[in-house]
Amino acid sequence: MMTLEQIGKKAKAAERFLAKADAAQKTSAIESIADELIKNTDKIIESNKIDLENGKNNGLSDSLLDRLALTPERIKGMAQGAMEVAAMNDPVGKVLDGGVNKNGMTVTKITVPLGVIAVIFEARPNVTSDAAVLCLKAGNTVILRGGKEAINSNIAIVEVMRNAVEKAGLPADCIQLIEDTSRDSARGLMTLNEYVDVLIPRGGAGLIRTVVENSTVPVIETGSGNCHTYIDKDADIDMAAEIIFNAKTSRPSVCNACESVLIHKDIAEIALIAVAKKLEEKNVEIHGDEIVCAILPDAIPATENDWATEYLDYKISIKTVDSIDEAIDHISKYSTRHSECIITNNLEASQKFIKEVDSAAVYVNVSTRFTDGGEFGYGAEIGISTQKLHARGPLGIDTLVSYKYTIIGNGQIRK
Amino acid sequence: MMTLEQIGKKAKAAERFLAKADAAQKTSAIESIADELIKNTDKIIESNKIDLENGKNNGLSDSLLDRLALTPERIKGMAQGAMEVAAMNDPVGKVLDGGVNKNGMTVTKITVPLGVIAVIFEARPNVTSDAAVLCLKAGNTVILRGGKEAINSNIAIVEVMRNAVEKAGLPADCIQLIEDTSRDSARGLMTLNEYVDVLIPRGGAGLIRTVVENSTVPVIETGSGNCHTYIDKDADIDMAAEIIFNAKTSRPSVCNACESVLIHKDIAEIALIAVAKKLEEKNVEIHGDEIVCAILPDAIPATENDWATEYLDYKISIKTVDSIDEAIDHISKYSTRHSECIITNNLEASQKFIKEVDSAAVYVNVSTRFTDGGEFGYGAEIGISTQKLHARGPLGIDTLVSYKYTIIGNGQIRK
Numbered sequence: 001m002m003t004l005e006q007i008g009k010k011a012k013a014a015e016r017f018l019a020k021a022d023a024a025q026k027t028s029a030i031e032s033i034a035d036e037l038i039k040n041t042d043k044i045i046e047s048n049k050i051d052l053e054n055g056k057n058n059g060l061s062d063s064l065l066d067r068l069a070l071t072p073e074r075i076k077g078m079a080q081g082a083m084e085v086a087a088m089n090d091p092v093g094k095v096l097d098g099g100v101n102k103n104g105m106t107v108t109k110i111t112v113p114l115g116v117i118a119v120i121f122e123a124r125p126n127v128t129s130d131a132a133v134l135c136l137k138a139g140n141t142v143i144l145r146g147g148k149e150a151i152n153s154n155i156a157i158v159e160v161m162r163n164a165v166e167k168a169g170l171p172a173d174c175i176q177l178i179e180d181t182s183r184d185s186a187r188g189l190m191t192l193n194e195y196v197d198v199l200i201p202r203g204g205a206g207l208i209r210t211v212v213e214n215s216t217v218p219v220i221e222t223g224s225g226n227c228h229t230y231i232d233k234d235a236d237i238d239m240a241a242e243i244i245f246n247a248k249t250s251r252p253s254v255c256n257a258c259e260s261v262l263i264h265k266d267i268a269e270i271a272l273i274a275v276a277k278k279l280e281e282k283n284v285e286i287h288g289d290e291i292v293c294a295i296l297p298d299a300i301p302a303t304e305n306d307w308a309t310e311y312l313d314y315k316i317s318i319k320t321v322d323s324i325d326e327a328i329d330h331i332s333k334y335s336t337r338h339s340e341c342i343i344t345n346n347l348e349a350s351q352k353f354i355k356e357v358d359s360a361a362v363y364v365n366v367s368t369r370f371t372d373g374g375e376f377g378y379g380a381e382i383g384i385s386t387q388k389l390h391a392r393g394p395l396g397i398d399t400l401v402s403y404k405y406t407i408i409g410n411g412q413i414r415k
Numbered sequence: 416m417m418t419l420e421q422i423g424k425k426a427k428a429a430e431r432f433l434a435k436a437d438a439a440q441k442t443s444a445i446e447s448i449a450d451e452l453i454k455n456t457d458k459i460i461e462s463n464k465i466d467l468e469n470g471k472n473n474g475l476s477d478s479l480l481d482r483l484a485l486t487p488e489r490i491k492g493m494a495q496g497a498m499e500v501a502a503m504n505d506p507v508g509k510v511l512d513g514g515v516n517k518n519g520m521t522v523t524k525i526t527v528p529l530g531v532i533a534v535i536f537e538a539r540p541n542v543t544s545d546a547a548v549l550c551l552k553a554g555n556t557v558i559l560r561g562g563k564e565a566i567n568s569n570i571a572i573v574e575v576m577r578n579a580v581e582k583a584g585l586p587a588d589c590i591q592l593i594e595d596t597s598r599d600s601a602r603g604l605m606t607l608n609e610y611v612d613v614l615i616p617r618g619g620a621g622l623i624r625t626v627v628e629n630s631t632v633p634v635i636e637t638g639s640g641n642c643h644t645y646i647d648k649d650a651d652i653d654m655a656a657e658i659i660f661n662a663k664t665s666r667p668s669v670c671n672a673c674e675s676v677l678i679h680k681d682i683a684e685i686a687l688i689a690v691a692k693k694l695e696e697k698n699v700e701i702h703g704d705e706i707v708c709a710i711l712p713d714a715i716p717a718t719e720n721d722w723a724t725e726y727l728d729y730k731i732s733i734k735t736v737d738s739i740d741e742a743i744d745h746i747s748k749y750s751t752r753h754s755e756c757i758i759t760n761n762l763e764a765s766q767k768f769i770k771e772v773d774s775a776a777v778y779v780n781v782s783t784r785f786t787d788g789g790e791f792g793y794g795a796e797i798g799i800s801t802q803k804l805h806a807r808g809p810l811g812i813d814t815l816v817s818y819k820y821t822i823i824g825n826g827q828i829r830k
């Protein structure tokens with residue numbers, strides 16, 4: 001097995017090759033990946049079966065086994081995802097700014113690849129191809145480090161992708177997998193500063209925290225979403241109930257699901273009854289403050305812990321507030337800065353909420369479930385950034401680049 | 416003395432206040448800083464005298480004492496710098512992108528402050544006001560941690576700035592100084608993830624390395640510049656000599672000075688003689704490879720170490736290469752990715768160099784000394800970033816922001 005150092009060196013060498021590649025070469029490499037994934041469906045499914053067998057023996061839950069499982073349809077989905085990325089405009093070489101400065105030299109700011117991107121992720125093997133394809137499109141080489149549950153699937157998928165990239169004339173080392181799934185390999189990757197330009201963790205809150213706390217490589221933090229919806233006193237109550245029902249129950253396991261509702265006291269009773277009635281359709285468990293519990297007899301008294309919890313389940317916390325300021329204070333204290341929404345018809349309240357709530361996506365009268373690269377019009381994403389450095393919100397291919405300044409002159413010297 | 420935790424909490428509280436402030440309030444706070452710096456010149460100089468006295472007793476070099484010294488002119492310069500920043504357009508609230516998505520909701524991407532910025536810097540007290548003013552303009556609160564040599568000056572300057580900000584109606588805690596200059600306070604700041612959004616080190620290579628290796632807070636790496644100039648075989652030799660002379664000797668102690676020259680073998684002799692003749696005017700010491708030493712009898716044989724050294728002095732390394740590819744390989748191996756230049760009249764060579772050299776600024780026929788926010792048209796800067804995440808090159812106020820998405824609709828839910 002190669003050392004991390006060796007993997008890093010190969011990634012850097014491939015990076016320089018990729019820097020010289022043009023858009024057409026990258027596109028055809030990604031199309032080749034899509035082709036080969038389909039052609040090698042049987043082989044990938046065979047490896048996946050070993051993971052599923054091991055998973056069953058190790059007592060993985062049914063929902064985890066479902067995430068882990070690959071079918072011909074899912075592999076087709078991975079290939080289709082790759083084809084969509086292949087069809088996008090090249091994010092490299094875009095002119096961001098430019099002009100002639102006072103000394104007559106032309107200064108141009110253009111996008112360039114980030115370099116080597118490492119991605120640490122958990123059980124879903126489809127992330128393997130999604131991440132590789134997005135990185136490649138933006139001219140980056142990628143080092144993948146998936147979870148041990150999916151290791152056989154990942155080895156098979158990466159082998160297929162490496163062959164595909166090589167067939168298209170690019171170095172196989174544009175895509176590498178760390179086969180060692182021990183904690184040491186993850187920790188080592190977090191301090192591989194000499195070779196890794198950016199580290200993107202994709203997974204649960206525990207993984208993200210470990211990466212942020214231990215990484216000296218620059219990190220783009222993704223994922224965890226304790227998302228709030230605040231029902232203002234000037235809200236359309238029916239709209240509030242529909243939006244919260246959608247934001248909580250359309251897909252409870254995702255990071256843009258609504259986890260906590262804040263309700264202005266002036267409309268607490270009518271709003272609570274409307275919201276609870278909708279949530280009952282899916283048997284959502286409500287954890288509420290005293291007022292909520294007094295109005296809704298089935299509600300469970302909320303603890304401090306509830307306000308900070310991303311349930312990822314058919315559970316929600318509800319709290320009443322005296323004012324929009326109290327709502328914003330609460331969000332500021334407990335939010336993971338992913339997505340928050342205000343339901344209101346009051347212009348001033350909407351503007352205040354937008355200005356003062358410090359989250360990647362701030363909504364007015366819209367379900368938080370829309371925080372997604374595709375929905376925002378930026379295409380597929382490698383995750384949702386909840387940090388403020390570099391990129392925030394959906395991490396599409398346009399965020400997987402850096403820039404450089406080029407300066408062209410005819411002998412200018414500085415006085 | 417306050418703990419780092421207390422300082423962090425105050426910075427976060429002030430951040431929320433600042434998020435509500437409009438452009439005019441920030442501008443008047445910065446103008447107030449400029450006023451108060453001038454009014455308190457005597458007081459600041461008195462504190463600076465203590466630092467200078469201590470410096471002399473501790474055997475600081477003359478050049479360090481010169482950097483440390485404040486005069487009425489230098490304080491006036493700090494105030495003028497602040498006024499220039501005050502006059503710039505507000506970098507917050509800028510619409511970067513936007514439109515109506517397929518579901519009829521309006522998605523707008525707008526700039527927002529980064530939050531709390533910590534700056535660790537060394538002996539120059541003018542950095543104290545420069546950094547504070549730039550952070551404030553972009554709506555960020557700042558935690559300053561200067562070197563022990565300047566601690567009395569920094570305490571005086573920060574007190575003046577805090578009073579000034581308060582007079583203008585903003586919280587004094589928008590600007591805080593860590594008065595503990597021990598190594599522990601710096602290390603503590605590097606892991607204060609709960610309160611610090613970004614850490615910017617400003618100083619020598621040792622400081623930068625320590626911060627990068629120990630910080631779990633997101634870092635914007637600045638500074639060190641082992642900058643190269645490559646004289647292509649199709650170069651105008653006189654232009655090459657003038658540019659290298661300017662890039663090396665106009666200010667040898669700065670990060671955009673040229674430290675290393677690469678020369679194509681086909682024109683080695685004539686180019687070397689022309690370059691050496693110019694450099695002789697300032698007695699620049701040349702460290703060269705075998706061919707260089709054969710042609711220039713005064714040159715010192717270069718060691719492996721010379722290629723990696725940022726001299727910051729009247730010294731330069733010179734190496735001959737067989738091709739532009741060898742030049743790019745050498746740069747890729749030894750450069751700190753700050754600024755590199757090619758001297759050529761060959762279009763293809765210039766395009767190849769621009770595409771394949773991975774540095775913040777890549778020049779054609781221009782002195783590397785131009786890598787500077789003012790020269791590029793972006794105004795004052797907090798440093799020059801040599802990393803690829805978030806911002807590269809001059810860190811002007813437009814780089815001290817993040818962005819958020821605002822989404823306004825009328826009840827949209829996700830299918």
